Amino acid sequence: MAEIVLENLCKTFGNVKAVDNLNLKIKEKEFMVFLGPSGCGKTTALRLIAGLEKPTSGNIYFDGEPVNDLEPKERNIAMVFQEYALYPHMSVADNMSLCLQVDKVPKEKIVKKLKITAGILQIEQLLTRKPSELSGGQQQRVALGRAIIRNPSVYLMDEPLSNLDAILRVAMRAELKKLHEKLKTTTIYVTHDQAEAMVLADRVAVLKDGKLLQMDKPRKIYDRPTNKFIAEFVGSPKMxxxxxxxxxxxxxxxxxxxxxxxxxxxxxxxxxxxxxxxxxxxxxxxxxxxxxxxxxxxxxxxxxxxxxxxxxxxxxxxxxxxxxxxxxxxxxxxxxxxxxxxxxxxxxxxxxxxxxxxxxxxxx
Ligand SMILES: Nc1ncnc2c1ncn2[C@@H]1O[C@H](COP(=O)(O)OP(=O)(O)OP(=O)(O)O)[C@@H](O)[C@H]1O
Ligand SMILES: [Mg+2]
The missing domain is CATH 2.40.50.140 (Nucleic acid-binding proteins)
Structure with missing residues (x-):
């Protein structure tokens, strides 16, 4: 579990300011949702925190320590990408447990963790299949499983439920919420779905054009949106x-x-x-x-x-x-x-x- 601080964080690609002077503190054990329309910089912000992108300027701290120069694997994070990036030649079970195998976790423990994680994600019957034999939604759940099977300091999740059908999506978001209640691992979750943000978040950070517009508890954002854009974006039908x-x-x-x-x-x-x-x-x-x-x-x-x-x-x-x-x-x-x-x-x-x-x- 870690506290994450973003300080004057900027990332530009050519003349696009993908992340524009972001200042945020994500508390230890918090479930923080980055919410905003397509292209507002959610994925870029998450990739900066993961260490997959270098900031153009600004700093990132984990528990008070700067991590700008740390490689992703040195940050003890588990990330679920918007694209699932599963290993095609490996079974679902191996895809999910690879990190545990690399860390030399005892086999019995891996089997037990696999069973629990697959149960949560309703993919027990898919463990022997290869990714190419799965639907998009099933692949997405495997990618999610690969992250939650670990015990990292931080979960970074980029639209991890976007390919699930409506019923499964609601079920999975409840599971994610329960999992967080249990593990209390600091989580940053990216979505453009305001309903998902409302249900999951301890606090929501609303982004637009790379900038932070408002950060608060979901209810507060719904009740007192600080501008008309947020008032329209959060709530359906809109204000x-x-x-x-x-x-x-x-x-x-x-x-x-x-x-x-x-x-x-x-x-x-x-x-x-x-x-x-x-x-x-x-x-x-x-x-x-x-x-x-x-x-x-x-x-x-x-x-x-x-x-x-x-x-x-x-x-x-x-x-x-x-x-x-x-x-x-x-x-x-x-x-x-x-x-x-x-x-x-x-x-x-x-x-x-x-x-x-x-x-x-x-x-x-
Ligand atoms: N590697 C890149 N090279 C150039 N521009 C990029 C790159 N990655 C992102 N961008 C641009 O930065 C901006 C933010 O992109 P980002 O992927 O962070 O948005 P997003 O909020 O995750 O959107 P979505 O909801 O569509 O996933 C966009 O204008 C995008 O075109
Ligand atoms: Mg994105």
Whole structure:
């Protein structure tokens, strides 16, 4: 188990800044997820930590010791690559246990570890096969097995579940979480799947264009994303955004969105006054914080049903407020309104977030 510190870490390829001044501390025993869209530098950051790439500048420390000059094998890490890189001529069992064989671990111990690891990954029946006789998802599980069979200081995992079908993926991520609960090995896990990040992480580091945008507990990132990009990237369906202006009327502050306006409490107003660069803002509200009523209520906003999606135990309805505003609301799966019908909407005020006009900064 190790604490990992990244200090002003940069990696450029030609004129691409793959990792751009990353500063991060991954605590001992922590499950850290690097989350971000394709090309944001997740794999590069992981390869730098593994020692497979040399930083252009900056430092990496394991337990306070600089590791910049250490070879990958001197860092005591186990890595699962985005491509599985299995040895084609070796059986699954040998692929998984090679590192233990090299370390001269007694045979009985290897057999026992193989059995446990293959059990966790549901590949017991595949141990004698060669990689070419496996599906992509099976190969991916073998690659995962090869890492978890060891007892390293750090696990580095690069989208290790991306080739599994939906059911297996959910099962495997639960297994990984349980495994981490048990072993408490410091883990850095790379994914572009926000749901996976939410489930697995102790903390999530959101990356974009090589830069760290936000690092926090999953719930905090979901509740208080520090900009609009994160608010959209985390959560499905994504947060609704509505452009609005701050307005003063008879000593009371309102947020005017055109077809509706909302009273702003003194607390929120004080924060906004200090933080907002202008009176033009973007309001953000998640679908589960948009309440749909069939009858008009106090302070409810009239809306029209555009579209309804039933997703098994829940439904999502797209609503039009006035001519220009469209919001998605989470509703019960048995929602019974047809397209074009009138409904009434209320927002859960506690959960409304405000960003500056362009959405670069969370204001309140
Ligand atoms: N060896 C390389 N040579 C040149 N450019 C590279 C190299 N490796 C990565 N890049 C570039 O660096 C940026 C970050 O790539 P990286 O593979 O780290 O992204 P990623 O977040 O892992 O993306 P994905 O989710 O698609 O795997 C990209 O713009 C990529 O094109
Ligand atoms: Mg990658």
């Amino acid at each position: 609704n955004f509505i452009k609005c202006s701050l307005l003063e009327k008879n000593g009371q502050i309102f947020l005017d969105a055109g077809p509706f306006s909302l009273k702003v409490s003194n607390g929120v107003w004080t924060t906004m006054k200090n933080q907002a660069p202008s009176s033009e803002l973007t309001m953000g509200v998640r679908p589960e914080h948009v309440f749909v009523h069939t009858k008009k209520e106090k302070d409810s906003i009239e809306a029209k049903v555009y579209f309804f999606q039933q997703m098994g135990n829940v439904g999502y309805v797209e609503l039009g407020l006035g001519n220009d505003i469209q919001v998605t609301a989470a509703v019960k799966a048995d929602f019974e309104k047809n397209i074009g019908e009138k409904v009434f909407v209320k927002f859960d005020k506690k959960h409304i977030r405000f960003f500056d006009e362009v959405g670069e900064k969370l204001i309140a």
